Amino acid sequence: MSLEKLELFEVFLRSKRGLDHKHAGSLHAEDKEQALEYARDVYTRRSEGVSIWVVKSNDICASQEDDSDSFFDPSDDKPYRHATYYDIPKEVGTM
Amino acid sequence: MTSSTETVSTQDIIDYAARLGDDAIVIGHRLSEWVSKAPFIEEDVAIGNVALDFFGHARMYYTYAAEVSNKQNGTDDITEDNFAYLRDERQFQNHLLHELHKGDFAYTTARQLLVDVYNKHFLEQLKNSNDETLAAIAVKAAKETRYHCRRSKDWTLRLGDGTSESNEKMQLALNDIWGYSHELFELDDLEQRLVDAGIAADCTLIKADWLKEVTAIIEEATLTVPDQEWAVRGGRQGYHTEHLGHLLTEMQFIHRSFPGAKW
Numbered sequence: 001m002s003l004e005k006l007e008l009f010e011v012f013l014r015s016k017r018g019l020d021h022k023h024a025g026s027l028h029a030e031d032k033e034q035a036l037e038y039a040r041d042v043y044t045r046r047s048e049g050v051s052i053w054v055v056k057s058n059d060i061c062a063s064q065e066d067d068s069d070s071f072f073d074p075s076d077d078k079p080y081r082h083a084t085y086y087d088i089p090k091e092v093g094t095m
Numbered sequence: 096m097t098s099s100t101e102t103v104s105t106q107d108i109i110d111y112a113a114r115l116g117d118d119a120i121v122i123g124h125r126l127s128e129w130v131s132k133a134p135f136i137e138e139d140v141a142i143g144n145v146a147l148d149f150f151g152h153a154r155m156y157y158t159y160a161a162e163v164s165n166k167q168n169g170t171d172d173i174t175e176d177n178f179a180y181l182r183d184e185r186q187f188q189n190h191l192l193h194e195l196h197k198g199d200f201a202y203t204t205a206r207q208l209l210v211d212v213y214n215k216h217f218l219e220q221l222k223n224s225n226d227e228t229l230a231a232i233a234v235k236a237a238k239e240t241r242y243h244c245r246r247s248k249d250w251t252l253r254l255g256d257g258t259s260e261s262n263e264k265m266q267l268a269l270n271d272i273w274g275y276s277h278e279l280f281e282l283d284d285l286e287q288r289l290v291d292a293g294i295a296a297d298c299t300l301i302k303a304d305w306l307k308e309v310t311a312i313i314e315e316a317t318l319t320v321p322d323q324e325w326a327v328r329g330g331r332q333g334y335h336t337e338h339l340g341h342l343l344t345e346m347q348f349i350h351r352s353f354p355g356a357k358w
Contacts, residue, residue: 006135027137030253037246041141 008057009035011042013049021053032056103292105167108226109160110188111289113178114331116156117189120179121339122210123149124346128197145207145246148239153179155232180350184340185333192275194330194339201264204250206272211243212308213279213301220296229294248312255316266318273321278328280305286331 006028012021024043029035035054044052063071079085126146133139157175164173192210197203218240221233254261280302282290289295310320329335349356 028135029137034249034253037249038137038141040242041144042137045144 006030007035009039009054010057010060011035011039012053012055013039013043014051015049017050021051024048026057029054103288103294105163107285107289108294109163109167110285111295112156112160112163112229114188116153116160116175116178117187118193119149119156120153120346121187121189121342122193123147123153124342125193125195125197126203126207129203134200141246145243148243151239152232152236155235159228159232176350180347184335184343187335187339187343188331188333189339190275190279191327191330191336192272192279194336194342195272195275196338198268198271199264201254201261202268202271204247204254205265205268207243207247208251208312209272209276209279209309211240211247212312213276213305214240215244216301216304216308217296217298220298220301223293224296225293233296251312251318252316255313255318262317265316269313269318270321270323273323274325274327277326278330281328281331283331 007030008026009029009032010026011024013024014021024039027035027038027042029038032054036052039052039054043049075081123146126142126149129142130139130146133142154175157178160178161173161175164177165171192206195206198206215237218233218237222230222237224230224233251265255265256262280298282295282297282299286295286298290297313320327336
């Protein structure tokens, strides 16, 4: 069996009920069912998770390095988007 | 299950726990031989995990056998290591299927299917043992075994219903090992005594369920259940194939060369 024929999957784990799934890493597998089993073996040996998601890496649409100017820079000069920009009136008290 | 335990000796319990430990450690060792040699690294990790599960089961059985031995002999120095490392081939009483060579990946998969489905049904029986320790071990081992079954079914379908080459290799493997499956369902005098006392699992009761489940998976994988009549037996009496001696040599070498060595 050659690795080139296997697909790459991204693995997301939820460590506790109520928390979000977090990216744990990636692995190769034949299909999504096998990816789920390998995710269990590779990433949850020490009770790291109560739930696993696997997603084909190819199915993830990711922002590109080249996009960062147009995507992220414009927010740099908009400090009013942050709560810390505003003075809180004394009457409001501690927030 | 309620008959008296008078006919059962402490030695019977020790021997029974030890042979269940033998099954687990021998198959665990065979699986461990794939580490660093599996088809790809994810499978390497996964098959190593399963091997470790089996070593865990072996430790539970051997530790229990050691505990009962110490009680019987008034000693405190018999441990699981005595059972794993200081017994010879004739004293091991694992089923022969477990000790057969590692083979190719199809061979390992075919054997694992038969063993895992067997364990699933066997442990369900052992959970009802009126020996509390054995029943507790069965409960713990059964959880891991359910996962092992899922893996071996998955691989059987993948290889059987894969390419013509993988299908052929799976079929050859099944044909090669089928004759070793019969002794899994036979009771010798020791186990019959323990079954009568409600301690041992009655493996004769699970053959029909095992065959039904294994047949369904084999057929779904577009493979054929071998109909060979030949059967090999002897593991429970300590009569082994040529494969066990080599396995024990490798497994016991360190302990016998450096007695008492610790990590």
